[in-house]
Amino acid sequence: MSKGYVVGHITVKDADKWAEYRSRVPETLAPWGAELVFRGHQVAAFAGESPHADVVVIGFPSVAAAHAWFASPAYQALIPLREQAAEVVLLNYESV
Numbered sequence: 384m385s386k387g388y389v390v391g392h393i394t395v396k397d398a399d400k401w402a403e404y405r406s407r408v409p410e411t412l413a414p415w416g417a418e419l420v421f422r423g424h425q426v427a428a429f430a431g432e433s434p435h436a437d438v439v440v441i442g443f444p445s446v447a448a449a450h451a452w453f454a455s456p457a458y459q460a461l462i463p464l465r466e467q468a469a470e471v472v473l474l475n476y477e478s479v
Contacts (some may be wrong), residue, residue, distance in 0.1 A: 385477045387446035388420070389453070392435035392472040400468035407461055416444045416450040435472065446477045 395401045408475070420440040425433060443449040452458055453473070465471055 384445050387449035388442040388476045388478065389439075389441045389443070389449050390474045390476060391439040392433065392474075393437040393439065393450075394435045394470040395437065395468065396470065397468050400464060403465045404461060404468045405463075408458075411455060411457040411461065412441065412452065413456070414457075415446065415448045417448065417452060418442050435470070446475065449475050 394441070409419070418441070420442045422439045423437070425436050441449075444453065453475075
């Protein structure tokens, strides 16, 4: 079974709401065996352009677990806060 990854490209609109959102996400990840792999701020673009300055990568034991996390009531409840806090593109990847 291939691992799944959720990659978020982020532009923060409201730092206080973003901090609240970030503090609440980890409890939604635990039931799915997920872990925060990387969180960072872009310092350079070596090729092309990215409209978002921040990134997050979350690892899951499988693509199905990533889908289940996103669809879970616990995470779905955070989406309104996320939308107020930041512009976010969330992508799901499968390791190959």
